[in-house]
Amino acid sequence: MEELFPELQPLRRNALRLHPRAGTPSYEDSSVGGPLRWPADEPWPLCAEEHYYDDGLEDATRHEAVVPMVPVVQLYAADAPGVPFPQGSDLLQVLWCPFNHGEEPYERCPLPQVRWRKTADVRRVLLTPPEPADAPEGHVPIPCVVHPEQVTEYPDWDDIPQELRNEIDDRVRRFEEVSGWDYFYHLSTAPGTKVGGHPRGWNGSTTWFSCERCGQPSHHLLTVTCAEFDGESWRTWLPAEDRPDNDSGPKIYLSESERAAAAKNPHGLMVSGGGDVYLFECRSCPDRPVEHLFFLN
Structure with missing residues (x-):
């Protein structure tokens, strides 16, 4: 990513995908x-x-x-x-x-x-x-062991400052056309339950929050999702161990097979019918207060 778009380097963050099973x-x-x-x-x-x-x-x-x-x-x-x-x-x-x-x-x-x-x-x-x-x-997770994996992320398109988006927009679109990859689904934020990194957002920024108490930036602490991958993001984010033996591609997301279910929704969470819970913390306040947001998919 940084070889292609070095302007994104300052926005790089590490995230820890938990890969519950x-x-x-x-x-x-x-x-x-x-x-x-x-x-x-x-x-x-x-x-x-x-x-x-x-x-x-x-x-x-x-x-x-x-x-x-x-x-x-x-x-x-x-x-x-x-x-x-x-x-x-x-x-x-x-x-x-x-x-x-x-x-x-x-x-x-x-x-x-x-x-x-x-x-x-x-x-x-x-x-x-x-x-x-x-x-x-x-609303109550099935007990799962975890398999933590550290990954590098870049913010969702809407979370990139407007001036930088204008600067790299044409190059990103050309790259998507040539490679067949999509910036949001394949190159920016990891799906699934994860700690740190960038939140995988929606129409509107979830990155640039401020603490209501002290006014300093809040940081993404945790995302708890209803699905560990989707019909598009599997191409770069689905672990090799969870992929089907044949080249069925996104069909694994729609499959009701035991293997697909174990990879897609291992903890059984389906909050309010299918939403994600995001936690943000202030690291400037001594007690690190936490706020949360919910997005219904």
């Missing part, structure tokens, strides 16, 4: 949806805020009960090359309330929380509580 992780493992190394002397987080049963559309019924948060991601620093852990920590934990939150129907999604820890401080581990029996379908 259904398994039986323990609290000693990095995982998606697995048990957490949670201190026995720290109460498990509960959600008492207003939340709903709904599908992200118009109809919503309030869910009255206080519910335990459910594990979404646990990541040890040893499995996370390039991820900037806060000083003194080596463990990232992300949980969320599996019921939908928010006022606008198409923006409702689970409410996340983030914890950074030092593994050595957790001497006794609290048993991870069971998920709420009435949690919405597709």
